[in-house]
Amino acid sequence: MTAPPPRVRVTAPRSTSRRVAATPGPGDPSTLYVRSLIRSQLRVAVVAAGSFALVLAGITATLALVPEVREFTVGGIPIAWVVLGAGVYPLVLLVAVLVVRAADRNEERYRSLAEDS
Amino acid sequence: MNPVVGYVSIAVVTVATVLVGFFGLRVSRTTGDFYVASRTVRPWWNASAIGGEYLSAASVLGIAGLLLLRGEAALWFPIGYTAGYLMLLLFVAAPLRRSGAYTIPDFTQARLESLPVRRVTSILVIVIGWFYIVPQLQGAALTVGITTGLPRWAGAVGVAVVVGVVVAAGGMRSITFVQAFQFWLKLTALAIPVVVILAFLPGAAPGLPTEVALPVPPPSSGAELYTTASLLLALLLGTMGLPHVLVRFYTNPDGRAARRTTLIVLGLLSVFYLFPVAFGMLGRVFAPHLADEADALVLVLPGLLVPGVLGEVLTALVIAGAFGAFLSTTSGLVVSLAGVVSQELFGGSVRGFRVAAIGSALVPLAVALLTESAGLAGSVGLVFAFTASTLCPVLLLGIWWRGLTARGAIAGMASGALLCGGAILVAPFVPAGWVGALLAQPAAWSVPIATLVVVLVSRADRAHLPRGADRFLAQLHLPERLTPTR
Numbered sequence: 001m002t003a004p005p006p007r008v009r010v011t012a013p014r015s016t017s018r019r020v021a022a023t024p025g026p027g028d029p030s031t032l033y034v035r036s037l038i039r040s041q042l043r044v045a046v047v048a049a050g051s052f053a054l055v056l057a058g059i060t061a062t063l064a065l066v067p068e069v070r071e072f073t074v075g076g077i078p079i080a081w082v083v084l085g086a087g088v089y090p091l092v093l094l095v096a097v098l099v100v101r102a103a104d105r106n107e108e109r110y111r112s113l114a115e116d117s
Numbered sequence: 118m119n120p121v122v123g124y125v126s127i128a129v130v131t132v133a134t135v136l137v138g139f140f141g142l143r144v145s146r147t148t149g150d151f152y153v154a155s156r157t158v159r160p161w162w163n164a165s166a167i168g169g170e171y172l173s174a175a176s177v178l179g180i181a182g183l184l185l186l187r188g189e190a191a192l193w194f195p196i197g198y199t200a201g202y203l204m205l206l207l208f209v210a211a212p213l214r215r216s217g218a219y220t221i222p223d224f225t226q227a228r229l230e231s232l233p234v235r236r237v238t239s240i241l242v243i244v245i246g247w248f249y250i251v252p253q254l255q256g257a258a259l260t261v262g263i264t265t266g267l268p269r270w271a272g273a274v275g276v277a278v279v280v281g282v283v284v285a286a287g288g289m290r291s292i293t294f295v296q297a298f299q300f301w302l303k304l305t306a307l308a309i310p311v312v313v314i315l316a317f318l319p320g321a322a323p324g325l326p327t328e329v330a331l332p333v334p335p336p337s338s339g340a341e342l343y344t345t346a347s348l349l350l351a352l353l354l355g356t357m358g359l360p361h362v363l364v365r366f367y368t369n370p371d372g373r374a375a376r377r378t379t380l381i382v383l384g385l386l387s388v389f390y391l392f393p394v395a396f397g398m399l400g401r402v403f404a405p406h407l408a409d410e411a412d413a414l415v416l417v418l419p420g421l422l423v424p425g426v427l428g429e430v431l432t433a434l435v436i437a438g439a440f441g442a443f444l445s446t447t448s449g450l451v452v453s454l455a456g457v458v459s460q461e462l463f464g465g466s467v468r469g470f471r472v473a474a475i476g477s478a479l480v481p482l483a484v485a486l487l488t489e490s491a492g493l494a495g496s497v498g499l500v501f502a503f504t505a506s507t508l509c510p511v512l513l514l515g516i517w518w519r520g521l522t523a524r525g526a527i528a529g530m531a532s533g534a535l536l537c538g539g540a541i542l543v544a545p546f547v548p549a550g551w552v553g554a555l556l557a558q559p560a561a562w563s564v565p566i567a568t569l570v571v572v573l574v575s576r577a578d579r580a581h582l583p584r585g586a587d588r589f590l591a592q593l594h595l596p597e598r599l600t601p602t603r
Binding site for chain 2: 037056076078080084096097
């Protein structure tokens with residue numbers, strides 16, 4: 001058997017952030033850029049969450065208000081079970097892919113702005 | 118049910134879990150290893166581990182059981198459990214990774230530069246973790262009782278002891294391997310029986326016609342619509358505040374990787390949840406008589422529909438998957454609780470982590486032994502509502518709003534905890550109807566009120582804005598390579 005690695009005394013860092021960013025002043029363009037990046041990322045998130053909620057509400061409303069829809073079946077399984085039990089998941093993935101792309105794009109835009117200035 | 122199948126299956130999963138755990142132990146040496154696996158875990162491993170940790174007794178057993186009991190309305194549970202990760206991706210994944218903190222209390226303390234905030238957050242994390250572990254142990258009690266005939270407490274005690282020991286011995290690096298393994302175990306354990314059952318269907322017992330088994334629900338009353346909407350809100354927002362979920366994001370190398378990992382997690386969950394739903398549907402068609410103990414549906418159905426040895430093999434498989442779920446979710450929670458407790462009380466030492474791990478497994482065990490399970494999916498749903506009302510508003514506003522102050526955060530967490538916790542405690546004594554629905558699913562009003570309290574108190578407290586707020590927000594949102602460093 002090989003010798004175990006030497007024991008080292010270890011402690012968790014009590015302080016929290018180790019990457020300390022330089023403080024940008026209020027007139028600093030980087031602050032402006034940072035705020036606009038945060039705003040555009042928030043916009044992406046809110047629009048995506050809102051659209052997803054709207055689709056779910058739409059499904060619920062359609063099933064409740066248009067009873068004829070319920071007459072459809074897929075392979076003998078009622079449409080409501082197909083849509084809620086399986087159909088919603090591709091939608092979740094679609095929203096997720098779009099959001100990841102949009103968020104990356106926002107970061108790229110910030111990067112090119114920050115490197116220019 | 119043949120008890121030998123139960124014993125063998127539970128023993129194999131437990132031994133496999135412990136072995137995979139100790140295999141990872143050899144590379145686990147420093148505190149960094151113990152807490153977050155040194156941030157070197159690859160996205161697929163990490164995503165599988167997140168999935169493995171997240172899919173609890175509620176997902177593996179509870180959803181199918183609830184579908185058997187309530188039908189179509191229960192389909193919202195898996196949707197909410199999955200879409201919770203969508204919200205996590207949208208609002209917190211990348212920023213939290215960039216915060217550089219290990220635990221939620223670390224995050225709130227760094228963001229708000231306040232030790233009291235840290236204390237309040239820690240208390241909430243510990244309470245949430247405990248109450249999330251309780252249904253896992255109750256699921257274990259149910260599974261052991263049904264499959265082996267042993268007294269039910271044996272299952273809860275077994276899971277608590279195994280998890281406490283594995284976590285205390287190995288830390289999180291080994292847990293990452295355990296969790297990734299558990300995801301694939303759970304997926305296999307539900308997917309293969311569904312496929313085989315479907316293949317055997319032509320010769321199986323006659324079932325109810327689908328119009329009877331999957332009926333069109335009667336038009337829902339206002340209170341029922343409220344309950345569904347409130348539950349969905351709780352599941353969507355509660356996920357991002359779960360202590361064992363957040364800690365996983367620190368194991369990504371950077372913010373973009375955190376988003377990629379979440380995307381993979383969403384894919385894995387979307388595939389997984391097809392199978393509990395299939396189990397629920399098959400249960401409604403072929404085994405409506407199981408509704409007395411609906412949470413056992415997944416365990417019993419394969420043996421009921423598939424004859425002979427194959428049926429027993431499938432039964433062993435679902436027992437393994439279910440037991441894997443209790444082990445993995447409990448160990449994930451114990452790891453994150455032990456991290457928080459040891460940093461609060463023992464200065465973050467490895468020895469403190471071990472002591473805290475044992476303690477974090479034993480307290481919920483006591484609660485689980487003293488209380489009766491009220492439906493696995495339902496009790497987990499209430500933990501989500503509590504998380505959504507307390508940690509979620511502070512996390513969201515902490516990441517996106519520079520105006521958040523320490524007092525605002527404390528006031529919001531306290532009011533959310535009181536409102537949501539109080540409603541959950543009072544609800545069993547209130548008759549059904551509008552008031553009963555409002556109390557039984559409080560998220561739809563307790564989350565907005567808690568958020569409003571955070572905002573209003575922070576506004577009134579504007580003089581005490583944390584001085585580093587702008588700097589910290591920049592760190593959360595800027596791509597890593599461009600974070601200005603000194």
